[in-house]
Amino acid sequence: MTIGRREFLIGAGKLLIVTAPAAAYLEAMAAGTEIEPAYKMADHYWGMIVDIEKCIGCGNCVRADKAENGVPMEPFYFRTWVERYHIEGGWSEHPEVDSPNGGYDGFPEKYAVGDAGKSFFVPKLCNQCAHSPCTQVCPVGATFETPDGAVLVDKTYCLGCRYCVQACPYGCRYIHPQTNTVDKCNLCYHRITKGLTTACCEACPTGARQLVDLKNPKDPVHEYLRTHKIQVLKPQMATGAKVYYNGLDGSVR
């Protein structure tokens, strides 16, 4: 089969008509939203250190998070919380855990001194996972891992389907009763991109929580990780959690 010049030109013209809108579409897609130039996402990778040996269960972090991020009081939700573990005899597969109001009002004394048990506090928050199950299940791309290591929610895109709430192995998500969209700890993204630390770290009196930038070679996190025995929550889930716990007991779930 041979194609004459005439047929070729007609065919090429038709192809041009079809591909021109496609090219325009691709160009429109490439033009992204400008991020504030002072903050370079490529220079940061955020995480957090939680030192259980320093946590006193005062609840300052829970109150600070509520104040900073408008987490509803009624009904009571929290994006970060503190759990109290009590283990009879020092080791148990089934520890006793309580967290009254997420630790918002502190912890009333419940256990007696010398009752042959072990008690400690475990602050929890979104682990800002690098391979997060919650972002993988979102059907519309409303939650995602940013290039600088935070897991965020796009409120304008969230359908409120609650799939991610179920997917998170750490129970970090809730549906905001006013917006009916999902909400979670966003590592105070509005603060850390301005050079501030998170609200919970700002309010923690003992330094049990510390925001860390894993891409900053001068961050004390590197020395800390080298000199301490570090564990993340549920490592068997392979979530790539970036909240590093020091002194984490094996009974903590």
Added chain:
Amino acid sequence: MQKFLKDKEHLVRLAALFAAGFVLFLAAKTLLVPKGFGLYGHYRAGALADNRARPISFAGRAACGECHTDKRDEIQGGKHAGIGCEACHGPLAKHAEDPSSDPKPVKPDPRKLCLTCHLANVAKPVKFPQIDPKAHFEGNPCAGCHSPHAPDKEPKT
């Protein structure tokens, strides 16, 4: 060639219909997919800016120290040096922005505030200083003996 394209009308119609459908699909996608979607991944790049747009409530200890230099110096070197001002005084970003604005920072209730941390609890780390408020000078303000900003410096007698 002539034989191959015999009765080509239905092929052309189909091709035109297909092309029109494709153009329609592209146009709809351009209209419906928001700007910046796919720039960093399968999400809207503008959502990062949305997350950043929230105003702050905690100014940070550096901002406090710009004006309250006396308190900044007082707290240094003591056991409470590592504590941010707003850990006890509450979120005060509005005050840091405009010191004349309301609400004015209030002095925290000393005995209640101190006990937020120093109330004895079995689950607290053993090394952390804790008191039983019933046995420890009941009813008296902590600040009568302990300076809240520098509890271990210049103990009051």
